[in-house]
Amino acid sequence: MNKHISPFPPSAAAAYARLAEFAPYAGQDYAKKRNFDLGGAVSGGPSAHSHVSTLSPYLRMKLLDEGDVSRAVLNQMTPGAADKFIAEVWWRTYWKGWMEQRPTVWTAYRDDLARLHNEVQTQSGLRQRWEAACLGETGIDPFDHWARELAQTGYLHNHARMWFASIWIFTLKLPWQLGADFFLRHLLDGDAAVNTLSWRWVAGIQTQGKTYLAEASNIAKFTDGRFIGVKGLADSAVPVTAPAQPNRQEIAQIAPYDGAPADRVGLLLHSDDIVAPPLDALGVTPVSTAYLDCTTAQSPWRTASMVTDFRKALVHDLTTQAMMLDADVSVSDWASAQGLDRIITPHAPVGAVRSALRHVRKAGTVPVTEIRRPIDSAAWPLATAGFFKFRAHIPELLEQFG
Ligand SMILES: Cc1cc2nc3c(=O)[nH]c(=O)nc-3n(C[C@H](O)[C@H](O)[C@H](O)COP(=O)(O)OP(=O)(O)OC[C@H]3O[C@@H](n4cnc5c(N)ncnc54)[C@H](O)[C@@H]3O)c2cc1C
Numbered sequence: 001m002n003k004h005i006s007p008f009p010p011s012a013a014a015a016y017a018r019l020a021e022f023a024p025y026a027g028q029d030y031a032k033k034r035n036f037d038l039g040g041a042v043s044g045g046p047s048a049h050s051h052v053s054t055l056s057p058y059l060r061m062k063l064l065d066e067g068d069v070s071r072a073v074l075n076q077m078t079p080g081a082a083d084k085f086i087a088e089v090w091w092r093t094y095w096k097g098w099m100e101q102r103p104t105v106w107t108a109y110r111d112d113l114a115r116l117h118n119e120v121q122t123q124s125g126l127r128q129r130w131e132a133a134c135l136g137e138t139g140i141d142p143f144d145h146w147a148r149e150l151a152q153t154g155y156l157h158n159h160a161r162m163w164f165a166s167i168w169i170f171t172l173k174l175p176w177q178l179g180a181d182f183f184l185r186h187l188l189d190g191d192a193a194v195n196t197l198s199w200r201w202v203a204g205i206q207t208q209g210k211t212y213l214a215e216a217s218n219i220a221k222f223t224d225g226r227f228i229g230v231k232g233l234a235d236s237a238v239p240v241t242a243p244a245q246p247n248r249q250e251i252a253q254i255a256p257y258d259g260a261p262a263d264r265v266g267l268l269l270h271s272d273d274i275v276a277p278p279l280d281a282l283g284v285t286p287v288s289t290a291y292l293d294c295t296t297a298q299s300p301w302r303t304a305s306m307v308t309d310f311r312k313a314l315v316h317d318l319t320t321q322a323m324m325l326d327a328d329v330s331v332s333d334w335a336s337a338q339g340l341d342r343i344i345t346p347h348a349p350v351g352a353v354r355s356a357l358r359h360v361r362k363a364g365t366v367p368v369t370e371i372r373r374p375i376d377s378a379a380w381p382l383a384t385a386g387f388f389k390f391r392a393h394i395p396e397l398l399e400q401f402g
Helices: 012-025 028-033 056-060 066-074 083-100 104-122 124-135 141-153 158-171 176-186 192-203 216-222 305-318 331-337 352-363 374-382 387-391 394-401
Strands: 265-270 288-292 323-325 342-346 368-371
Touching: 012 066, 012 305, 028 083, 056 083, 066 083, 066 374, 066 394, 083 192, 083 374, 083 387, 083 394, 104 124, 104 176, 104 192, 124 141, 124 176, 141 158, 141 176, 158 176, 158 192, 158 216, 176 192, 176 305, 265 331, 288 331, 323 331, 331 352, 352 368, 374 394
Parallel strands: 265 288, 265 342, 288 323, 342 368
Antiparallel strands: none
16 A cells, blocks of 8 residues: 655664754753644655654664663753653653563453454454554544554654544544554554553553543644644543553563573574673673564564564664574574574563563573663663652663663
């Protein structure tokens, strides 16, 4: 259907250039304009998302982390001036930490999706409504525009994501899980925790009883008049019923690396972190590097190739040596072919990579050591309740990492 015209060059240089370009505008400018969706690069036109950072595809792959972005901005302005932007940056961390402490929210979503996959195959009414929404053929102009913008560029402005999710759930009355899946299959920044929890938030499941209703006047104002007088939107948003939130569990400790100096060690990068951990500190020089992409395992439907292409190209930009692993060349095959004694890999948060690593460990071919970033070890356990409690810790996180 769509020609792909991603405005996100898959390179570290592009990520750092964008950060440097945006950092001076992360203060007042961002706070005032961040809610305006002025339009993406649909049909080959230029993207007008210049008032937000558009760094999320790089942050998602951990090419940049919250510390890098905070530091770049705080080099330009005071924490007070950057307050709004810094808070948004750490929302990602908050969602990641929240999910780490309630991993069954992800497995329940995956189970729901498997059931809905079956229902879409067997219920033609549901299938038609779902197809129309995914193809941008609902007749609701802005919604159809955003469906196409997402498919063409791999990105949507935050406000468009909120309106889109709200219309999907409350106007089109489609299951939120199918919308979350549509996003995960197309967003370059599609993330198990951030996406699932954001959709739950719009649906009124995450902050219980609090839903997000897309209103025509709000869309007209914050699209700068691009979509005026949208008709047919739901006029109320009753929270979606869902099982109670699971109890919080402690984040699992990670066993330290205990390899012998003579071990043949393989470095496994993956689609939840493409940056090598500091191996020098462990006295390790890997004999082989591989990249495991589990993006397509997140959905029973086809993931847009631009998402996997973007991720693989970013890895290639960082290291041309990485062997690309997928269903045909498994981690165990790679370990055997390279005669590995151990694998070291960046920590895999809740999501498809973690499930894949569980299989590798079960197969017992080779021990796997995960290295969690200090910034995640420090921040994730703080996501015990709501964002505002977490937010109170941002100054101390900035002291350490910003
Ligand atoms: C329904 C829905 C689904 C979403 N799915 C995803 C997803 O799969 N992956 C994803 O990275 N973000 C997701 N978001 C959050 C947010 O929309 C994007 O992070 C943001 O739009 C990325 O654009 P940006 O980099 O220009 O953001 P900026 O406004 O420039 O913000 C800077 C950074 O802060 C973080 N951030 C900003 N807003 C949020 C937010 N609301 N929640 C969490 N982090 C935030 C991101 O890392 C972002 O790159 C979703 C939001 C909604 C409402």
